[in-house]
Amino acid sequence: QVQLQQSGPGLVKPSQTLSVTCAISGDSVSSNSASWNWIRQSPSRGLEWLGKAYYRSKWYIEYAPSVKSRLTLNPDTSKNQLSLQLDFATDEDTAVYYCVRLTGEGILDLWGQGTQVTVSS
Amino acid sequence: DIQMTQSPSSLSASVGDRVTITCRASQSVGNHLNWFQQKPGKAPGLLIYLVSTLESGVPSRFSGSGSGTDFTLTISSLQVEDFGTYFCQQSHIAPHTFGQGTKVESK
Numbered sequence: 518q519v520q521l522q523q524s525g526p527g528l529v530k531p532s533q534t535l536s537v538t539c540a541i542s543g544d545s546v547s548s549n550s551a552s553w554n555w556i557r558q559s560p561s562r563g564l565e566w567l568g569k570a571y572y573r574s575k576w577y578i579e580y581a582p583s584v585k586s587r588l589t590l591n592p593d594t595s596k597n598q599l600s601l602q603l604d605f606a607t608d609e610d611t612a613v614y615y616c617v618r619l620t621g622e623g624i625l626d627l628w629g630q631g632t633q634v635t636v637s638s
Numbered sequence: 639d640i641q642m643t644q645s646p647s648s649l650s651a652s653v654g655d656r657v658t659i660t661c662r663a664s665q666s667v668g669n670h671l672n673w674f675q676q677k678p679g680k681a682p683g684l685l686i687y688l689v690s691t692l693e694s695g696v697p698s699r700f701s702g703s704g705s706g707t708d709f710t711l712t713i714s715s716l717q718v719e720d721f722g723t724y725f726c727q728q729s730h731i732a733p734h735t736f737g738q739g740t741k742v743e744s745k
Contacts, residue, residue: 564736581733623670623729628681
């Protein structure tokens with residue numbers, strides 16, 4: 518079955534880069550029907566969509582306006598994974614980060630286990 | 639962005655109770671409305687998609703209804719395993735926004 522396995526450091530210092538990786542098994546990061554999304558959850562902001570990557574003859578990457586200037590999503594077809602990098606982290610970026618598959622019907626049907634990231638000195 | 643507003647934000651109920659949660663969108667989302675259940679320390683899990691279609695394995699005591707801007711999640715007879723937090727989410731227009739959640743607790 519399809520699984521999303523996340524990894525990344527749980528503690529990041531302010532102003533540094535927050536990184537989380539999502540390894541995909543049972544599906545392909547370059548699927549021509551699904552997209553691969555990052556969503557974070559915090560008590561103050563709730564569930565917040567950050568961005569997505571998908572392949573339709575070429576790569577498309579979309580970012581939420583709130584993080585667009587700081588966020589980079591990088592699909593890696595050789596490792597079948599998607600990474601998230603959020604630059605200049607602040608305490609407002611403290612959250613649980615989820616990798617999520619979005620089907621062609623617009624359904625967030627599969628979630629990674631979540632990665633708690635705390636931004637603190 | 640489309641704003642999703644759930645009510646109530648929390649409720650207390652007993653096993654066997656009928657539970658209803660509502661979700662209102664700031665503009666029409668058509669039938670692109672989904673519901674998720676979350677347990678503490680776990681990722682949200684898909685419960686219902688496209689307003690009323692139960693995800694595989696979800697018990698039939700769960701049901702969804704509505705269209706346009708107003709939607710409802712109903713649990714016909716609450717079970718112990720149903721306690722948790724429920725979120726609505728629209729996938730009509732990006733960004734795909736979520737409601738703030740409804741926490742269902744034991745009375």
